[in-house]
Amino acid sequence: MNNTEEKVRVRIAPSPSGNLHIGTARTALFNYLFAKKTGGKYVLRIEDTDLDRSSEAFKQNIFDSLKALGLNWDEGPDVGGEYGPYKQSERFDIYPKYAQMLIDKGYAYECFCSNEELDEEHRIAAEKKIPYKYSRKCLNLTKEEKDALKAKGIVPSIRFKVDAKELIFNDLVKGELKFDTGLIGDFAIMKSNGTPTYNFAVVIDDMLMKITHVIRGEDHISNTPKQILIYEALGAKVPEFGHLGMILAPDRSKLSKRHGATAVSDFIKEGYLTEALLNFVALLGWSPSDGVEIKNVDEIAADFRINEVSSSNSIFEYEKLNWMNGQYIKKMDISKLTDLALPFLNKYNTSKYTRKQLEHIIEVTREPITLLKDLEFDTQYFFEEPDYSEVKELLSTELAKDVLSKFKEEIIDYNFENTEEIHDKLAYFRTYFKENKGYKPKETMWAIRAALTGRTRGADMVATIQILGKDEVIKRLNSI
RNA sequence: GCCCCCAUCGUCUAGAGGCCUAGGACAACACCCUUUCACGGUGUAGACAGCGAUUCGAAUUCGCUUGGGGGUACCA
Numbered sequence: 001m002n003n004t005e006e007k008v009r010v011r012i013a014p015s016p017s018g019n020l021h022i023g024t025a026r027t028a029l030f031n032y033l034f035a036k037k038t039g040g041k042y043v044l045r046i047e048d049t050d051l052d053r054s055s056e057a058f059k060q061n062i063f064d065s066l067k068a069l070g071l072n073w074d075e076g077p078d079v080g081g082e083y084g085p086y087k088q089s090e091r092f093d094i095y096p097k098y099a100q101m102l103i104d105k106g107y108a109y110e111c112f113c114s115n116e117e118l119d120e121e122h123r124i125a126a127e128k129k130i131p132y133k134y135s136r137k138c139l140n141l142t143k144e145e146k147d148a149l150k151a152k153g154i155v156p157s158i159r160f161k162v163d164a165k166e167l168i169f170n171d172l173v174k175g176e177l178k179f180d181t182g183l184i185g186d187f188a189i190m191k192s193n194g195t196p197t198y199n200f201a202v203v204i205d206d207m208l209m210k211i212t213h214v215i216r217g218e219d220h221i222s223n224t225p226k227q228i229l230i231y232e233a234l235g236a237k238v239p240e241f242g243h244l245g246m247i248l249a250p251d252r253s254k255l256s257k258r259h260g261a262t263a264v265s266d267f268i269k270e271g272y273l274t275e276a277l278l279n280f281v282a283l284l285g286w287s288p289s290d291g292v293e294i295k296n297v298d299e300i301a302a303d304f305r306i307n308e309v310s311s312s313n314s315i316f317e318y319e320k321l322n323w324m325n326g327q328y329i330k331k332m333d334i335s336k337l338t339d340l341a342l343p344f345l346n347k348y349n350t351s352k353y354t355r356k357q358l359e360h361i362i363e364v365t366r367e368p369i370t371l372l373k374d375l376e377f378d379t380q381y382f383f384e385e386p387d388y389s390e391v392k393e394l395l396s397t398e399l400a401k402d403v404l405s406k407f408k409e410e411i412i413d414y415n416f417e418n419t420e421e422i423h424d425k426l427a428y429f430r431t432y433f434k435e436n437k438g439y440k441p442k443e444t445m446w447a448i449r450a451a452l453t454g455r456t457r458g459a460d461m462v463a464t465i466q467i468l469g470k471d472e473v474i475k476r477l478n479s480i
Numbered sequence: 481g482c483c484c485c486c487a488u489c490g491u492c493u494a495g496a497g498g499c500c501u502a503g504g505a506c507a508a509c510a511c512c513c514u515u516u517c518a519c520g521g522u523g524u525a526g527a528c529a530g531c532g533a534u535u536c537g538a539a540u541u542c543g544c545u546u547g548g549g550g551g552u553a554c555c556a
Contacts, residue, residue, distance in 0.1 A: 003483095013556095015555090015556050016556095017555085017556075047556065048556095049555090049556075050555060050556065052555095053555075053556080065503090085495080110532045111554085115554075118553085118554080122553085123492085124483090124546095129481055129482090130481080130482080131481075131483075131552075132481045132482090132553095134551070157554045159554090174485070174486090175486085178484090178486080179483080179484075180483080183482075183483060183552090184483095184552095187554095188553080188554045189554095190554080191554040192554060193554080194556090197553085197554065197555085198555070198556045199556095201556095202556090217550090218484090218485060218486085218550065219483065219549090219550055219551070220548085220550095220551090220556095221484060221550070222483075222484060222550075222551040222552075223487095223527090223551085223556095238526095242501085243485080245485085245486075245549085246549065246550075248548090248549075250490095250491085252548060253548075253549090254549085254550095269533075280492090280526095283492060283493080283505085284492065284493095285492090285493090286493095287492085287493055287494065287505095289503090291494080291503090291504055291505085293492095293493095293504085293505060308541090310486095310492095310493075311485080311486070311487065312485085312486045312487065312549090313485090313487095313550090314491085314492065314493090315491060315492080315551055316488090316491095316492095317492075317506080317549085318506085319491075319492045319506055319507050320491075320492065320505075320506040320507075321506090321508085322506090323505090323506055324506085326518095326519090330519075367516035367518055367519060368517055380516095385529035426515070427515085429515095430515065431524075441514090441515060442515060442516060444515075445515040445516065446515085446516065448515085449515080449516065455516085455517090456516065456517080457518085458517070459516095460515080460517070461514090461515055461516080462515085475538095
């Protein structure tokens with residue numbers, strides 16, 4: 001490293017053939033962290049060369065999810081930048097030039113093989129149980145032969161000529177990686193429809209966008225030698241590569257829809273906080289040097305070293321994510337939390353309360369929850385009549401009748417403006433029944449809670465009584 | 481099949497030859513706190529996949545085996 005060293009430029013290159021996957025989000029995060037730590041730039045590029053599988057809706061979901069996570073890019077399709085366009089489908093005119101350059105330099109050649117011929121080659125290889133490699137049938141076609149084929153209307157694909165050699169590169173997270181390129185075979189770089197293949201488009205774009213470090217999932221390891229070969233043929237500088245372990249489902253298979261949420265937007269819909277999601281996913285592979293796991297992105301970035309990232313796969317388990325989400329919910333600014341929580345309460349008529357009161361409701365119910373979604377059930381009795389079906393038995397006990405009849409008498413005199421007074425009176429109430437009837441404090445409270453909320457658990461009783469208000473409390477006591 | 485990657489408590493991980501009778505976090509369990517559920521606190525239980533080799537000494541290095549993952553396309 002020295003001063004003439006170019007600025008770090010990393011990229012995240014999702015293909016819009018699905019919503020933003022949590023694994024892609026982690027890759028984006030690690031790129032973002034690396035850029036932040038090194039003062040580099042973080043670029044978003046949309047890889048939509050496969051037009052059939054790409055869609056505008058998915059692209060939008062990727063944008064929205066990345067933004068929701070706070071992983072904002074320095075350059076990209078919407079914000080622009082000096083190396084655009086940042087959508088591969090808008091770069092289709094770029095690739096053929098470079099493909100032609102490779103042909104001219106003898107690194108690539110036209111291939112007229114039909115899909116049927118290629119399938120047949122695959123079939124034979126499979127039958128003989130030998131690894132498949134393109135036959136190079138088209139490698140030595142003469143100009144006349146090629147012209148004849150073209151005259152027949154056959155449009156060639158373009159293949160990269162791979163010579164056998166040992167290829168070694170030093171991976172940022174895995175260390176030294178070795179490949180025998182003799183095993184690869186001549187792979188396509190341009191399809192016969194004129195669009196580039198993935199491996200070619202990536203190299204051209206990364207080269208033109210001056211990407212210095214490619215940090216991506218280890219499912220790309222086997223693409224790397226192919227890509228390095230292209231860089232070398234082009235005479236371009238090969239970037240550094242870093243391959244991250246994959247995120248697996250608890251059954252150790254690829255994390256997919258059948259395991260539950262996989263898209264960031266799904267997690268958000270379930271009531272996960274983006275801060276928690278990000279923090280959790282960072283811990284899959286990275287660990288803080290001070291042992292403090294709850295950290296925001298800036299703190300993580302400051303402590304982030306790509307070479308210290310774990311190189312093994314990790315399993316996505318919900319327990320810790322849920323715990324972490326709960327931690328964030330407990331600590332989040334109440335106004336911000338209320339904003340996030342309100343959409344989860346839309347089945348209720350929230351307008352019967354003021355904003356201040358709504359914040360208060362969230363404040364007193366946030367403690368035990370792990371998902372924002374939990375709020376719907378936990379706040380039910382603030383918005384609707386309680387459902388007494390679960391506490392019928394409890395309310396019909398001698399104890400409950402005792403407690404409630406006295407409570408009903410006394411509540412009339414409670415000053416609802418004064419929470420301290422409510423608190424003290426309830427304390428006295430518990431003591432009274434303990435001393436006179438031998439009821440346990442919690443039994444006394446259970447009776448009151450059941451009568452007022454239809455539950456045996458929930459928010460602090462003082463707050464609940466105060467929020468409900470005197471009229472509602474009396475109404476509920478009289479209704480049972 | 482072939483190529484590649486990976487391998488510490490159930491899970492995420494710390495650990496870069498002696499600091500390790502392997503540390504932390506989540507989950508579990510117990511107890512404490514307490515107006516409920518929780519939160520919080522204090523504890524308990526729980527792992528170096530196996531086998532060889534190197535070394536005075538290995539979770540840490542090397543090899544093999546096993547297991548898991550990825551790739552093997554004119555998908556990305």
